[in-house]
Amino acid sequence: MIDLDLYSIQDFTTSQYVELLSIAKANYKFIGYLDINLGENFILWRHDCDYSLNRSLRLAQIENEQQVQSTYFLNPHCDFYNLLEKSQSQIIKNILELGHEIGLHFDAAYYNIQTEQELDELVLREANWLNDWFNVMPKVFSFHNPTEFLLSCERDTYGGLLNCYSKTFKSNISYCSDSNGYWRFRRLRDVLESATDPRLQVLTHPNWWQESPMPPRARIFRSVYGRAKYTMNWYDKGLQNCMRDNFAGSASNLIFLKQIDADLYHNYDYLWNRGMFQSLYIELYHLHQMQINQICKLKFLREWNVSLQVVNSLFVNDILTIDRWTLFQLVFNNSLEQICNVSENTCQEYIKVFNQLVNGYSSTSSTKLEEGCIYLCRIIENLANWGQAQDSIQYDGIIMYKLTNNDLDESLKLSEEAIQQFPNIAWNEFCQQIELKKKNRLLNSGS
Ligand SMILES: [Zn+2]
Numbered sequence: 001m002i003d004l005d006l007y008s009i010q011d012f013t014t015s016q017y018v019e020l021l022s023i024a025k026a027n028y029k030f031i032g033y034l035d036i037n038l039g040e041n042f043i044l045w046r047h048d049c050d051y052s053l054n055r056s057l058r059l060a061q062i063e064n065e066q067q068v069q070s071t072y073f074l075n076p077h078c079d080f081y082n083l084l085e086k087s088q089s090q091i092i093k094n095i096l097e098l099g100h101e102i103g104l105h106f107d108a109a110y111y112n113i114q115t116e117q118e119l120d121e122l123v124l125r126e127a128n129w130l131n132d133w134f135n136v137m138p139k140v141f142s143f144h145n146p147t148e149f150l151l152s153c154e155r156d157t158y159g160g161l162l163n164c165y166s167k168t169f170k171s172n173i174s175y176c177s178d179s180n181g182y183w184r185f186r187r188l189r190d191v192l193e194s195a196t197d198p199r200l201q202v203l204t205h206p207n208w209w210q211e212s213p214m215p216p217r218a219r220i221f222r223s224v225y226g227r228a229k230y231t232m233n234w235y236d237k238g239l240q241n242c243m244r245d246n247f248a249g250s251a252s253n254l255i256f257l258k259q260i261d262a263d264l265y266h267n268y269d270y271l272w273n274r275g276m277f278q279s280l281y282i283e284l285y286h287l288h289q290m291q292i293n294q295i296c297k298l299k300f301l302r303e304w305n306v307s308l309q310v311v312n313s314l315f316v317n318d319i320l321t322i323d324r325w326t327l328f329q330l331v332f333n334n335s336l337e338q339i340c341n342v343s344e345n346t347c348q349e350y351i352k353v354f355n356q357l358v359n360g361y362s363s364t365s366s367t368k369l370e371e372g373c374i375y376l377c378r379i380i381e382n383l384a385n386w387g388q389a390q391d392s393i394q395y396d397g398i399i400m401y402k403l404t405n406n407d408l409d410e411s412l413k414l415s416e417e418a419i420q421q422f423p424n425i426a427w428n429e430f431c432q433q434i435e436l437k438k439k440n441r442l443l444n445s446g447s
Contacts, residue, residue: 007182009213011189014062017209020188021066024202027195030068032101033140033162038172044201045070046164048105048142051080051207052223053091059206064098072206073105073142076129080223083133092134104130104141104161108150116153124159140164142203169201177203181216229266250370253377260384260398277369278357284376285354291380291397292324295387296331303392304427314431322437323351330433339386340379350375 010016024030028043036042045063049056049072056072063070072095074083081088096102104127113119123141131137140162143150154167163169174197176188188202210219239246248255251272257265264287271280293315300306319327325336325347337344353372356362364372384396 007216008187009182009215011183011187012178012181012208012210012219013213014058014209014211016189017059018062018066020192021063021068023189023192025066025068027192028200030070032069033071033103038168038199041198042200044173046073046103046142046201046203047071047206048073048144048203049075049081050078050105050144050205051220053081053083053088053206054226055206055209055223057091057094059204059209060095060098060100063100069099069101071101071103071140073103073140074130075105075107075144076126077107077110078105080227083130089133096134096136101140102130102134102136102138103164104138105144106141107144108147109145113149116155116158119150119153120159122159123161127159127161164201173199173201175201175203178205178208179203181205181208181219232266232269250374253374253381256377256381256384257398260396264398272373275366277366277373278362281369281372281376282354282357284373284380285350287398288376288380288383289324291383291387292328292336293319293397294400295383295393295395295397296327298393298395298397299331300427304424306424306427314434319434321441322434326437330430336379336383340382342375342379346375 024043024045029041030045031042033044036044045068047056047059047070060070060072072092074092076083083089083092092102104123106123106126108119108122111118111122113122127138127141138161141158142164146165151165153163154165154170155163156166156168157163169175174191176186176191177184178188191197191200191202207219207223208216210222214222236246246252251269254265254268254272257268268280268283271277271283297311297315300311301308322330328334328336336342337347350372353362353364353369356364380398384398387393387395387397
């Protein structure tokens with residue numbers, strides 16, 4: 001068990017953030033960087049946007065609800081976002097509309113700065129960029145990953161912008177930061193509650209604040225892969241809008257899944273394009289097994305009116321002993337070979353591949369596995385279409401079936417009246433068949 005408390009992981013949620021703001025409001029006066037008066041007590045609330053503008057907007061909205069104004073420092077050379085991208089520049093406009101300020105988060109590593117004069121020129125140049133792009137001239141800047149040289153640049157201003165790392169700041173204004181997604185020095189809540197620092201600058205990086213607690217790397221993962229997913233969707237939409245072919249090679253066999261479960265599609269698409277066919281094959285195989293289970297369950301509940309309790313107990317205890325295709329045959333009196341348009345032999349061959357894979361004995365070539373993934377996609381898609389076309393269930397078996405209140409009512413009612421009405425004929429026959437299969441299996445294994 002990982003000790004989440006070690007890094008105060010529970011602190012970094014938006015609900016905790018709201019609490020921190022209210023403690024800060026109770027104990028401090030919030031001011032902007034242009035209103036600093038060192039004779040007074042105050043708090044400066046700053047965000048260095050290092051990883052995610054989407055998370056920045058989320059915090060900007062929370063602050064607006066809490067009637068707090070803060071300053072968002074933007075890095076034009078950021079590796080994690082692009083300020084000129086349409087969706088991202090819209091975020092900056094939204095943050096400004098919410099009443100917040102922007103500053104420059106200056107990434108000196110982009111240049112090879114040797115003198116304070118160069119620093120002057122480059123800070124001003126980048127501030128002018130932000131002014132051009134967002135029609136607001138930043139009045140303050142902070143260093144991104146400051147080096148020893150940058151920390152020795154202690155003048156109050158460079159390029160006409162206030163320096164958050166100046167001698168004046170360092171000597172007069174205390175500092176508390178969430179760098180790296182945990183508290184390296186003081187815990188912000190303790191600092192705000194004790195309120196012993198008369199003047200305080202709080203630095204948060206919006207990406208560290210998520211809806212639920214997670215380790216710092218998981219917070220970065222969420223932002224980076226969320227962006228990647230968005231970018232791939234953008235590519236697909238672009239071709240669709242222009243009515244151009246979107247040639248994905250054999251991975252196009254997955255496309256049916258996009259409409260049903262976009263997240264699942266995205267994960268499988270990733271495995272396919274990375275050529276990870278062993279993992280993909282196992283995933284698709286499991287998906288298909290689950291699909292049959294789900295479709296059969298719905299038939300029991302909806303058409304045969306079997307109680308949920310009884311259905312669940314069957315799946316836990318009895319059905320495990322027979323394979324899914326046989327189960328389907330017994331329940332629907334219809335063969336999956338026919339519905340999915342595959343031969344018994346092909347089917348057996350792919351079951352063998354799966355068993356070898358999970359037992360670690362597979363020497364199946366990557367090409368063969370890719371063919372297997374295509375085969376599995378085809379049968380999953382065919383079964384999904386078939387299930388949706390059945391009047392009694394209208395269900396693809398893939399999205400997790402959510403029981404309606406009606407189902408639950410029926411299920412409860414049936415439990416109460418179980419003695420009189422249950423089991424019904426179809427269910428009774430089905431259970432006998434299962435018993436028979438189990439017996440045959442035992443006989444065969446004993447001989
Ligand atoms: Zn930074």
